[in-house]
Amino acid sequence: MPVIDFKHQMHAHCESGATTNLLRHYGVPMTEPLAFGIGAGLFFSHIPFIKVNGVPGTSYRSYPGTIFKTLMKSLHIDYTMQQFGSNEAKGKAALDQLLDQGIPVGMLSGIFYLTYMPEAYRFQFNAHNLVAYGRKEDGTYLISDPTLEGLHEIAPEDMQKARFAKGFPEPKGKLYYITDVPKQLDMEEAIKKGIKKNIWLYTSPPIGIFGNKAIHTLARRIKTYPDKLTDRQAVLYVGNIIRMQEEIGTGGGGFRFLYAAFLQEAAEILGKPELKEFSQRMTAIGDQWRNFAYSAARICKARKSDLVSYNDLSDMLHKIGHDELRLFNELKKVNL
Structure with a gap:
């Protein structure tokens, strides 16, 4: 199985960090502040009738996934984004196929199931972004998590739990990846x-x-x-x-x-x-x-x-x- 030569950098925030690392992989000289700003990430919401862990939902940024999409569209970069509902087998097969083709894949996950995370960070939050850049012969996934130093590994069964975690917002196996970058970027x-x-x-x-x-x-x-x-x-x-x-x-x-x-x-x-x-x-x-x-x-x-x-x-x-x-x-x- 191919292991992608993926350059990991630690960043302040997961989605803008994962997006920055993916773009850098394709030679785009991106910084995290530029990714966050071009992606129009600054926001605020307080939704009393939507409970997250039993309390009203509050967020300080745009909805998960919008930073990546907005940035790609503004730079006219082609990408694919998929969700798989409750079809875990289909979601796993799609991820494995992309990695076997040498394509690094961004995805949403539930932090609680990310076994490489420090124990103090593992609570119910289902909109954490990370990048998978390969898998080993035994199926173990190789992970670049933009909020942590260094590279990490996670067992396939734990990756599945994280990708299909229950509770708002459900990731539903969402993954995204870049398909084409123009030679000239404005x-x-x-x-x-x-x-x-x-x-x-x-x-x-x-x-x-x-x-x-x-x-x-x-x-x-x-x-x-x-x-x-x-x-x-x-x-x-x-x-x-x-x-x-x-x-x-x-x-x-x-x-x-x-x-x-x-x-x-x-x-x-x-x-x-x-x-x-x-x-x-x-x-x-x-x-x-x-x-x-x-x-x-x-x-x-x-x-x-x-x-x-x-x-x-x-x-x-x-x-x-x-x-x-x-x-x-x-x-x-x-x-x-």
């Missing part, structure tokens, strides 16, 4: 498209569970936790917000830092020095998200010194929401 145009699309995605949703409005929705709801929930439920709800922000992939603050790095690179490539100011402002917003997580963690741990209230957390979120909307509205006025 990076400048792709960057412009990425910025414009991210502005539209973040500012345009009319309902309060997606985009900027969702931050204020969460801010209003978090203020009611002490009255509407038991103490234990309130701590669980806040704890999950922190987990989604700081432990799932890059996290809320980290995504903002990643987007700030994208704007810094975009300023150089496009010759638009004004984007550097937006980069600095986005970095400051990332710091606000980190401060929010720190304060929320103190509530979860019931620290008595310098303890903030649920009202304080709400105020922090409202300010973050106002600052992010102001940044994107002003970014919209830049002549790209």
Whole structure:
């Protein structure tokens, strides 16, 4: 069985990292900030009626798979993406055939079943991206996981469990791979498209569970936790917000830092020095998200010194929401 000469690099976030590594394999000089920014990855959603591990779903980025698809389309790179529902045998056969043809394959997985992951990271989260770059004679898969150092291996039965893990969002064996890369890539145009699309995605949703409005929705709801929930439920709800922000992939603050790095690179490539100011402002917003997580963690741990209230957390979120909307509205006025 062929083993692909796949160059592994550790990155901040799984999807933008896997996408970057796949593109580099085909000779595209991609960085993770560019992949994230062109892929319009910055977002926010809070969906109270969709429960993830028993608590309302909160996300700080676009829906899994959209960064890869948006980036490929913006650079006019051909790709294939497949899902297999509950047909595990078909999903395994497709993956094995691609690897045997020497094609590295990106895929979604459930972290809980990734046996090479450190124990502390193995919880129920079914939208983790990784790249398979080969398999051994006994069927063991060779894995490049962009969130970890070095290369890893996983038994075929564990890979199957991870690829077809149950619970929202179900990966359903999703895999994706690059089929053709043009000789000439218009990076400048792709960057412009990425910025414009991210502005539209973040500012345009009319309902309060997606985009900027969702931050204020969460801010209003978090203020009611002490009255509407038991103490234990309130701590669980806040704890999950922190987990989604700081432990799932890059996290809320980290995504903002990643987007700030994208704007810094975009300023150089496009010759638009004004984007550097937006980069600095986005970095400051990332710091606000980190401060929010720190304060929320103190509530979860019931620290008595310098303890903030649920009202304080709400105020922090409202300010973050106002600052992010102001940044994107002003970014919209830049002549790209």
